[in-house]
């Protein structure tokens with residue numbers, strides 16, 4: 160990778176000053192940071208509108224809601240002016256704009272279908288109220304729909320998408336992220352965010368593993384760039400090497416750090432190329448969701464709508480609870496339950512086991528991940544599940560079935576991952592690996608017949 164390039168990103172041009180007078184609102188959604196946040200420039204008043212009903216089926220799950228509440232608390236310490244208000248956003252934002260005399264609302268265009276629908280309602284309400292709505296750069300490197308093939312159609316294969324993105328990336332600026340003032344309308348006392356996520360006992364343990372908020376995000380980035388980055392390509396798949404990857408995903412999910420800032424930190428360093436490739440997978444998943452809003456519900460390959468799943472609530476529950484009797488699967492599900500995360504390699508193994516060996520629909524696994532992952536992200540989650548199930552974009556040309564035992568030998572050779580998370584007692588295996596593999600291949604042939 161040349162270090163001569165700089166980032167040229169396909170986002171709308173910066174906000175003309177005209178629109179900011181006398182004051183703008185910064186409508187924060189997945190932009191929960193004070194530093195390096197263009198929404199907050201010129202003292203815009205930050206507001207987060209919490210409206211799980213607008214999200215329908217995709218309101219934050221348990222782990223993600225815990226993260227969100229902690230992240231908002233952390234942000235309120237940086238930005239005492241932050242308002243956290245119950246929705247709906249299309250009522251709250253015009254009302255608040257009128258109350259404080261704001262003539263513009265800045266926002267970052269969304270990728271998720273429900274956020275796009277919410278955004279459309281907000282934009283028309285603001286237009287009716289005579290308040291300008293100003294899009295700005297957000298939680299991704301590339302704006303929704305901005306990386307497409309020459310004929311204007313979306314990329315469905317990763318490598319050409321990656322090349323197109325790399326061609327658009329140029330040298331990151333070295334300026335440190337600007338600090339927002341955002342405090343023109345100070346408030347007494349910290350904002351109460353308890354309505355965002357009432358405390359629940361099982362979530363308490365997440366705090367042992369994570370520090371939500373932008374200081375946690377910057378600490379994770381510093382740990383990664385000063386430590387594992389040079390060995391990232393070699394170690395990222397190793398289950399037995401703790402923290403070989405960045406652990407930035409939940410911070411990215413809520414925009415506590417921007418991908419631009421991460422790029423700037425890693426650019427030109429040994430190991431950066433493999434890592435940037437993963438950041439571009441994230442862009443790919445988001446662009447796919449934007450082009451195919453049904454991605455969380457329907458297979459990207461329509462033939463898979465006929466796949467003969469063998470629904471079995473008992474098998475699904477055994478998988479969720481890590482009681483399948485398959486050691487690597489149960490170990491990984493225990494890691495998820497204890498920490499709110501799971502190693503990427505393990506995500507692939509447990510997803511393959513659920514959809515292939517147990518023949519349960521990928522949407523059911525996606526739902527459990529949604530509820531239990533601190534980094535739950537509609538695009539990455541749906542994309543990951545479809546990819547493993549074989550029905551997604553850029554899936555293997557054959558029906559790949561991971562063998563959890565050979566995966567353990569290869570990626571947990573020292574057994575340290577098993578020793579750390581494996582449940583003390585293991586039930587007998589729920590399925591025979593060879594027989595369930597043959598059943599999955601037969602189901603695949605049925606679908607294709």
Ligand SMILES: Cc1cc2nc3c(=O)[nH]c(=O)nc-3n(C[C@H](O)[C@H](O)[C@H](O)COP(=O)(O)OP(=O)(O)OC[C@H]3O[C@@H](n4cnc5c(N)ncnc54)[C@H](O)[C@@H]3O)c2cc1C
Nearest residue numbers: 404405406407408437438441503534535536539540543544
């Ligand atoms: C079935 C399945 C479900 C998944 N669900 C999610 C999810 O809900 N949220 C989520 O953020 N990731 C998801 N992933 C992708 C990946 O597992 C996580 O992003 C990664 O494990 C996070 O750890 P990290 O931050 O240490 O990653 P690193 O290896 O340090 O990567 C850096 C960043 O790149 C992005 N990234 C890495 N791998 C992928 C990938 N395969 N696809 C898209 N982006 C990627 C993430 O934002 C990550 O933080 C899923 C993968 C699978 C197979």
